[in-house]
Amino acid sequence: MQFSMASRDMDKLIHLILLSGLCIPGSLAENLAFKGTVTQSSTYLTWLPQHAIDGVRYGPDPDDVTYCSATTSESDPWWRLDLLDYYDIGTVIITARPDEHLEQTNGAEIRIGNSLDNNGNNNPICAVTSDPLPGQTISYSCHGMEGRYVNVIMPGRTSHLTLCEVEVYGVLRYRQKTFLRLKLSSSVDVAAESGKILHQLQSALASHISDFNLSWTQLPEKEEEPRADRFKYTHFNNMF
Known part of the structure; x- marks a missing residue:
């Protein structure tokens, strides 16, 4: 061909x-998570995945953390944000739950990319959450990693994954x-x-x-082959 x-x-x-x-310039002040949609590997009770992008870092009652997202206790639990466009991600900010169950946030991988292979969990790693204090908000620098999807996954463990807020800052990739x-x-x-x-x-x-x-x-169309000119026949009457 x-x-x-x-x-x-x-x-x-x-x-x-x-x-x-x-890449074109843009504002790093806007939380891109508000523009996106979210899903997670499973949902514990009413701890929906969108609770992690509702703008609420801290609830009014420290003993009530239902404003956070949480999966059930399972192998390799994950949460994914679809930004619905391509961005260069500068910073991801994660707020941990305010009680003693910090293992449900600690050690999670933040992955950024454009692939949905393995639910997006094979994309490159930006950072790993490390030893947050109860209710602590920690900023992780991703140095302009390009991606539509932001995943948070707890690899190699059977656990809940709890995120009280996830914020994403970057610039639109035109x-x-x-x-x-x-x-x-x-x-x-x-x-x-x-x-x-x-x-x-x-x-x-x-x-x-x-x-x-x-x-x-x-969609492409097949071009018709031009037809050859037909022969024209002239009929002569017999002349006597």
């Missing part, structure tokens, strides 16, 4: 969006859109093979562009 650029006047051109990563018009020379049905073609293009460009996504704006 061959790929070639085509001029603007060609018919049946294929349109793609090339999204390339470009995704520049570039439109390409292409014509494919191929013997296959390009409409039927659109997914495979997109994968081949993605692989070919990956050696030159490190951060991009491709998608169709219009």
Whole structure:
């Protein structure tokens, strides 16, 4: 299969969006967690995952910590924030529960990235929570790690995971859109093979562009072969 650029006047051109990563300045003062959605591996009673992004670090009663999120006691419990866009994360701030059960926060890995493999828990590590005091709020620097997902996971342990508040600060990673018009020379049905073609293009460009996504704006169509002119026959009457 061959790929070639085509001029603007060609018919049946294929349109793609090339999204390339470009970091732009932004404000670090905004808590990005408020924009996102959350989930966790399980939920203990009414300790919902969104309690960790409700803006409440400390409840009115130190003996009541139902304003926190918590999983059940399980192997490798995790909590995930989907920021719904791509950011360069500068800081993640976590507030521990205010009582004696600090083991439910201590030793958790903060992971940031764009992959949902293993529920996002395979993304790179920013930091590991370490020895918080009861109710303590600790800031962890992630040095501009790029990611849509922020995971907190307690690996290799059977435990609850409790988070009384998670705050995320960073800047938007601008995704520049570039439109390409292409014509494919191929013997296959390009409409039927659109997914495979997109994968081949993605692989070919990956050696030159490190951060991009491709998608169709219009699915490819197979161009009809031009028909040869039909012979015109002239009928002559026999002349005597």
